[in-house]
Amino acid sequence: MNLITIFLTSFSLAMDAFAVSVCSGLTIKKVHFKDALLIATFFGGFQIFMPLIGWVLGLGFRDLLENFDNWIAFILLGFIGIRMVWEAMKNDGDDIKGDPRNLYILFGLAIATSIDALAIGISFSILEIDITGLLIAVGIITFTLSFAGVFLGSKFGHLFEKQAEVIGGVILFLLGLRILFLA
Numbered sequence: 001m002n003l004i005t006i007f008l009t010s011f012s013l014a015m016d017a018f019a020v021s022v023c024s025g026l027t028i029k030k031v032h033f034k035d036a037l038l039i040a041t042f043f044g045g046f047q048i049f050m051p052l053i054g055w056v057l058g059l060g061f062r063d064l065l066e067n068f069d070n071w072i073a074f075i076l077l078g079f080i081g082i083r084m085v086w087e088a089m090k091n092d093g094d095d096i097k098g099d100p101r102n103l104y105i106l107f108g109l110a111i112a113t114s115i116d117a118l119a120i121g122i123s124f125s126i127l128e129i130d131i132t133g134l135l136i137a138v139g140i141i142t143f144t145l146s147f148a149g150v151f152l153g154s155k156f157g158h159l160f161e162k163q164a165e166v167i168g169g170v171i172l173f174l175l176g177l178r179i180l181f182l183a
Contacts, residue, residue: 001129005175009122010137013120014173016084016113018145024100024109027155035101036150044143046110048135049115054121057129064124073123074180080116081176084169088162127179
């Protein structure tokens with residue numbers, strides 16, 4: 001997999017975490033460096049951990065699904081992309097209840113924003129694509145965007161949330177089409 005595809009996939013996966021980070025910044029009265037660091041570490045860590053779990057799970061299904069791997073990757077990426085766009089359009093921005101620095105809430109948010117990464121890991125495994133580059137890129141990109149998102153949320157509110165999720169969803173859908181027709 002080339003670097004541009006790895007970057008675009010990683011960027012797309014990071015959009016949910018970025019949007020939630022922006023909302024987190026809104027809910028924290030006074031954002032400190034350690035708040036942004038905590039949130040970014042959770043989101044970046046889960047974006048590394050979940051595709052790895054998906055990749056390992058996909059190893060067990062690879063032989064059964066190799067004749068349909070392009071279609072499966074397209075369906076997973078397409079579904080995730082469309083779901084991201086749908087959720088961005090219907091989201092009213094009031095999803096975060098409570099303090100996002102609470103570890104239980106943060107754990108739930110990190111899982112929620114990385115479920116799509118689990119599906120990407122399964123897709124990569126079925127397509128027999130090395131996941132190392134994706135894990136590194138998605139971890140760095142998600143951490144960086146989440147860290148910045150907390151501060152942006154505290155300063156600028158909901159200006160970026162919907163647009164980020166829509167862009168990420170469209171990119172994932174287009175990557176699914178690329179896999180379907182070019183692989």
